[in-house]
Amino acid sequence: MKIRLFLLCVLSSLLLNANMASPVQEGTFGTRPFISQFVNILHENLRITIDEKFEYADFEVAYTINAEKSGTQIPLLFYASEYYENFEVTIDGKKVDLKRQEDFWDLYGIDKEKLINFEYLYTRNRAEVGEIENQFKHGRSEHISLNDFLYFETDISEGEHIIKVTYKATNWRFKHNRINEDSFRYALSPAKYWKSFGTLNITIDASNVKDEIAINIGTPKIGEINGVSTYHFNKLPVEIIEITRVPKLSGFTKFLLNIESFWLAIILMSFIVLYHVWKMYRFRKKHPKKKFSGPAFIGAIAIPIVFIFMLMLTTFWIDTSIGEPYASGRESYGAFFQFLYFPKYLLYYVIFSILVDFLFKKLHAKPKE
Template sequence: MASPYIDGSLPSSMYSIKDCRVSKEKIVVKILKGDEGYYAHYHVIYQIISDVEKEVPLVFVGRQLYANQKILVNNVTVDQIDIDKKSKSFIQKNLNRFELKFVEHESYEVQPDELIYFKAKLRKGENLIIIDYDAELAQNRFGFERKFTLEYSLYPSKFWKSFENVEFLLEPSDEINVESSNAGGFTKIDNAYVWKIKNFDNDLKIEFTPQYNWFQTMLLTLQPMGIALIFAFISGFIHWKLLKNRRERYPKKYNWLVPLGILVVAILFYTVFFLSYDLIDWVLNQKSKHGYYFLLIIITIPFFLLIYGFLTWFADVQINKRVNRLNEQK
C-alpha cells in the first residue's frame, strides 16, 4: 500500500514520503478451505506515524483479490473508491496490461480488480490502517498432487519513509510443506510460518503443498494404475485357481473359464482404473483434472486382452499337460 502518483497533485503524491513513516507493516495470512479448495484470507496491519493531520489517497495492491474487502482507518470503516481508469492518471493501460504509478517515472503492472483505492484521514501522530480481503491461490489443477502459490505485492512498501521490514505470518488451517519462498528462510512458531522481509523489489511468492496422511500418501504413490494392477493381480490369481480346479476335474473338456476369466479380469481392471481417479480425489477432498484418460483405456484394451489372454491360455495348457501326465502315471 502507498499513495499513488496523480498528475497535477504532486504535493499529495509526495505526502506519504515527506510527512509519514511506517513504524510497522504486518501481514497475517490464513489459509482456509472452501468449497472449491484452498484460499487465503489476508489481515494487513499498518502503523503509520504522520507529522501532520491530512487526508491522503492510498492504493493497496491485493494479488488474486476476489472478495470480502474491508478497510479500517483508526477503527473507522472506510469505503472503497471505484477506480475510473479514464480519469485517474495513476493507472493507465499500456497495450494489454495496466500500469500503476506511485512516482512519476516508474510504473508497476497490475490488474484493476486487484486494487483497493481509498482515502485515509490521518491524524497527527500514530495511525492504524487495517485491510482485510480474501484472495485466490494460484495452483496446478492437473494431477492429484497440488502445489499452491501465494503472492503478496511488496512493491508499494518501498515508497514509505524510514521503512525497515515487513513481518509476514502464514497460518495454515491444515499442515503444509513450504516448498520454496523468494523471501528467504522462515521461523516456525507453533503452527505459523514467519518471515521478516527487508527487500521490496520483488513481490513475495511462497509455494507450498498440503501434508498428506499415510493413506493419502499410499494412494498418491500407487496412482490409479497401481491400484488397478493390484486388483488385476488378485483377480488373476483367483482366475488361475479356478482354471486349475476345473482342469483337474474335467481334463478332457473345453475350459470355458479361459475366455470368461479373460473378459471378467479385463472388466475389473479397467473399472477399478477408471473409478480410482474419483476415489483418490474423494480421499484428498478435491477435484482434479486428469486429461482424457478414457482414451488411454480405449487404446490399451486390445493389448491387455492380447497379453492376458496369452498368459491365461499358456497357463491352461501347462495345467492340462500336468493333469494328463499325472493321469497317465496312475
C-alpha cells in the same frame, strides 16, 4: 470400421482429459499499494491472522507515510483481487471512501497529471494494463485485472500519516495432484516502484491452525511458525509472501500414494488374472483339441472391464485415505474417463489370453500316433 472406432475412442479420451477442470482455485491476492511520487513509505506493519481450518485470514496492514506536499492527491492505488469481505481503509483513524477502477481509468484520458506516476502499469499502447512480475510456483504469473483496482483521493497535509488497510481473505488452492496445496498470499513486489523503501514488520498468527504450516520468508525473529511469529526486514525479502499448509498424512496413506492407484489396481488384479490363467489351464487340460476356450474368451472380455472398475476403486480408496480437506479429488474426477481406455485394455488382454491359451493347448496336445 473397427479401427476408426478405436482411434475415435483414443482421441476422445485425450481431448476429455485435456479439458478437465482447472487445477487452480484462486483466492485473495493481497498486495502492497502502488504509490504516487509524492508519498514515501517509511514503515509497514503487516499482520496476518489465519483461522482454524485454514480457509480465511484477516489481513491488517499499517503504513507510516510521509507526504511531501499538502493537498488532494491519490497517494495509494490498491490491487485487491478477490478479497472475501470487509475491505476498509483509514487515514489517521478516519475511514475513507474507496472508488472503483472505472473512475480511475476514466481519469487517465481526462487528467493525466493525476496518473502520470502510474504509467509503469500500462503496456506501450496504453490500451491495457501490463503484467506485474509476480512469479508463482508451477510457472504461473499474476496479471493485473482492471476490475481489481481500488483507490482513494484524500486531502492530506504535508508530513507523516498512518494509513491502515484491513480485509478478510480466502485461501488459494492448487489441485494439480492428489493433495491440495492451500496457501495465503501477499505481494511485496509493488515496493519495487516506490520512491523509497522503509522497514517492514510481519506478524503471522497461526496459533489456531491445527495443521503445520510453512512460510517462505525464513526463520522468525520472535516466536514460532506454528504459533505467533514475527519478522523484521529492511529490504524486500521475497516477491510474494506465501503461507502454505502442510497436510497431515498417515504412514498407510503415504504408502498408498507411493504405489499410486494404477499400480495398486495392477497388484489387486494380479490375483484375478492368476485365477483366470488357472481356469484356462484346467480347461485345456480337459479339452486340448477344442478350437475355442470358453474361459479364455470370457476372461478376455470380463477382466478389462473389472480392471477399469478396480482403477476407479483404488483411486477413490486413496482419496478417502487422504481425507478432507487435503484430497483434491482430481484423480477421482479423471477416474470416470477410464472407460474410454477400454479398447486399449481389451486389445492387450485379448492378445494375452490368446497367447496363454495357445501355450496351454500346445502343452496338453496329445502326440500323433
